[in-house]
Amino acid sequence: MKENQTPNIFRLATKELSQDGFFAWLLQWADQDNEHINSELNRTAQDFVRRLIGQTDNYAVTTVVAGRQWHNIDVWAEVNGEYFICIEDKTNTGRHSNQLARYKKLVEDEYDGKPHTLKFIYLKTGNESLSSLGLIKSQEGYMIIDREMVLEILNTRQVNNDIFNDFRSYLTQLQELTNSCSKLKVVNTEESAAQGFYLNLQKLIPEWTDWNYVSNPTGGFWGFWYHWVQINDFKLYIQIENKIKVDLQVKIKIEGKAPSIDYLNQLCSQLGELASKYGLLVARPKKFRLGNTSTLAIVVNALPSTADEDLDMSRILTNLQNLQHVLDEYALISLPTNSNL
Template sequence: MKEIQIPNIFKLATKELSQDAFFAWLLQWADQKYGGINPDLNHTAQDFVRKLIVQTDTYAVTTVEVGRQWHNIDVWAEINGEYFISIEDKTNTGRHSNQLARYKELVESEFGGKPHKLIFVYLKTGNESLSSLDLIKRQEGYTIIDRRAVLEILDTRSVDNDIFNDFRSYLTQLQKLTDSCSNLEAVKTDESAAQGFFLSLQELIPEHTDWNYVSNPSGGFWGFWYHWVECQDFKLYIQIENRIGVDIQIKIKIESKEPSIQLLNQICAELCGLASKYGLEVNRPKKLRTGRTSTLAIVENALPLTLNNEIDTEQLLKNLQNLQQLLDEYSSTKFLL
């Protein structure tokens, strides 16, 4: 029998403002004056505060002041008159318009000369490229709190509160969808699973990678890019392109100022000629198109499956390594000419 899905307000209220409200509400519950009303919720909220300010369980949370949209900062909280937390809360969007640096500068200016310890948090419940999060941590000086970290706290104890449990259930479902990234059908049809697939590749591939959504007139796709190689006056790189509900392909791309169709045909033929050496079936796309970036070839056999229609991750990584070696050899050959 199919499991009945209980209505969940957060499946309807999916905007970041709704999530802002939840986290502001949760932070309010951390104040010690609410301990006698709902002890489990109060203790969990205090665990969340300690996570944000990087404190141990022995740190006593007594007073908590919370607000929203102060100078466009999503959520702020003052803890024990000692800490000031600035939270940039994100669901599926990312940073933009230099906002993180602006918020940090504003808070530092406001609290100059005050005794508060300033904490800057990038709270992300959606999925985001690991390379993007690393930049936010290293360059912007923000602490990253992701969905797993939030769920670890929300799952610590049983809490008797419908708002709390609806949000926990909502995040749990998002995590389950993301973790279904080994199933090809899920990766091809569900954005969370597609993002989970790219996240798993980022953890397994030992070089810089990145992924994001690409909007274009043909409908857009989720793209994963890595392994750029120099070839005289152009670069080649690997792209995994997932058009949700349509197909997923592994491609060899070219980045060049003004490539001619003749040049694209030549490079494509040369790559196809080398591919068999690495056990790869590389074919020309149906139509070559010029542009700043263009698809040179499609690797037909790079995405292997098990008998259960699961992605064979071990073999996929071997195929990608072979594809990297193909591009490396082609690049070195061009520089020797």
């Protein structure tokens, strides 16, 4: 622990169960009977409830009953006898095992015939790909509540409560670390900053992108991928790999098992010639590997930074756009008659 940090229980109790406990606790504080105990905490908790159920500031929150782990649902709450809230609470993990659909059906069956309006919330205090969150919203029917939204509510007013302030401080630190993604060194040493860099790219690149952690025998990496183009029987695409504390690279990947190492060599050379027109330097990997997905080339100068290691986002975006042009141009000239590489 850094010397200038005061002890914070949430930096130690980082499991999702600890966070479940906080949000169930906060929801319970929204009940009007708690107003005389701590009015500021009660008002903030009521703001949180209103955000979850999509109500305006003038909606009166009177009774709130909340708890954890009802039929494996992380956090639940009943509000005013009018709403039932189902919360899937996530820190750094994502959805799995069809859990969101299962929880939704369970709640809908349980409340069939009852007057409650049902609200399904995916509450994420860690970082997650915007593509993944979009699917959760569009396909699963869950409303997304992210860390920024939570902090907006927690920062509304001063609250005199150590548990509340410890959690707010903990989330603030995560937010600041994620936002510290302008420095190359930080992006390559801190996972939250690496995720923040990818989130920024997702907002700036107009086409579909995705990112996640990739586990492999060499230690794994945080990967970002997009822009697939068809080349004969294969696809090429762009992938950024961040092996934390090792390296950060932009690569051209080939999807589909290549017939030979010679094929990969020649394809890499042809792409290198096209890339040079855009000022991009393409290098072969240390070793070509034949597999369903292989590294075809490394774009050495794709991620420029300033002298003090500020990532130059304008030039990075230009380089990535130019790399897209390289793949697009190669796709146009790579006709079936040229398939005898």
